[in-house]
Amino acid sequence: MKLSVLVLITALAVGLSIGLVNFHFQGSWYYLLISFGISFITSFLVFYYLLEKYIYTKIKLIYKLIHNLKLGKDLKEALGEYVSADPINDVEQEVKEWAGAKKKEIDLLKKQEQFRREFLSNVSHEFKTPLFSIQGYIETLQDCLVDDPEMAMKFLKKAENNIERLSYLINDLDSISKLETGEIPINYEKFDFVPLAKEVMESLEDSAANDHIKLSFKDKYTTPTLVNADREKVRQILINLVQNSLKYGKENGSTAIKIFELHDQFLIEVTDDGIGIEEKHLPRLFERFYRIDSHRSRKEGGTGLGLAIVKHILEAHQQTISVRSTPNIGTTFAFTLEKG
Structure with missing residues (x-):
């Protein structure tokens, strides 16, 4: 009025x-x-x-x-x-919009606070496990170093493995932090994706053979597939995804890399026929340290940061990644790369 x-x-x-x-x-x-x-x-x-x-x-x-x-x-x-x-009615409307925006902001802050708590809890757990193991091995070494040198060497090796795990964990955390802040530059170059995929497959052949999993990359990909991206970071993406498929694969299973041409991008898929992932886990799969129930994995290992690093690398490229999976049928990770 x-x-x-x-x-x-x-x-x-x-x-x-x-x-x-x-x-x-x-x-x-x-x-x-x-x-x-x-x-x-x-x-x-x-x-x-x-x-x-x-x-x-x-x-x-x-x-x-x-x-x-x-x-x-x-x-x-x-x-x-x-x-x-009509400022009176407009003030009412503006205040309602402002209140709605503040509520969303508060909800986001609460969600971030919950994420921070979970992250700190996960970091603490991931560090404590190898540290306590190292502490136990060193205490045992003190008792058997003279009397049982062979046993002492076994414990030294186990301690070394846990130190190596800590090193991987710290390096992965450092990588994610630098990717988020833009400290790690993306060195764009035009390159053929096909040779890179073959290189990654060859480098992981032994691991796949140990797990009795067949790696495949169709012979039809003979023509150059030129992309514009950071070659070494794309290599890291492929290694993480293929290793993940081996970890959650099944005996005598298979993992394949596939390429699909889109308008101005290539869609890359890493597909396995492993144990699959329940739908409830998919939205959180790329979170740091988020793990599916341990009994679903055929073997333990990794830092729990591999998929988070993959997501951050692709976001730095302004590209996307998605996942679809069906329990006992398999999982497919799909990401895009800009055409070269």
Whole structure:
């Protein structure tokens, strides 16, 4: 409702009230009209002045501040530009939108706080396991170093393995941190993806053979598949995904790399016929340290950061990754690369 209409209604109410009171005591229509006219005009001018000066201008100022600050302007700019035709209703709307935005912001902060707690808990657990193992091996070494040198060497080897695991964990955490902050640059170059995929397959042949899993890359990919990306980081992506397929593969299973041409991208798929992943796990699969139940894995290993690193590398390339899986049938990771 506009200011003039609001003041008019208020003045009419005041003028009519005073006129009726005067008519009750004087009993004259003439005095009723006189008192009504004077009180109506007076109250209209007074209310209009008071509302305009002390209330309406303040509301307009508040509205301008809310509206312009929402647009990202600083305080000086926010005070000087936008004026609404109906600031009272607009202030209500702006405040509702502001409250909704703040609620979303608070919900996001709560979610981030929960993620932070889980992350710290996971980091603590991942570090404690090898550290306690190393501590136990060293204490045992102190007892058998002289009496049983052969046993001492076994414990030294186990301690070395746990130290190596700690080193991998620290390096992976450092990589994710640097990818997030942009400290690790993406060195774009045009290269043929096919030779790189073959190189990765060959480098992991022994691991696959130990797990009795066949690696396949179709012979049909003979023509160059030129992409524009960081070759070494794409290698890291492929190694992580193939190793993941071996970890969750099955006896006498297979893993394949496939290429599909899109409009301005290539879609790369790493597919296995392993134990698969339940749907409830898929949305969180790329979170740091998120692990599927340990009994689903044929063997333990890794830092729990491989898929998180893959996701960060692709995001740094402004590309995407997705996963689809069916328990006891298999899993497919699919990511995109820009055409070269």
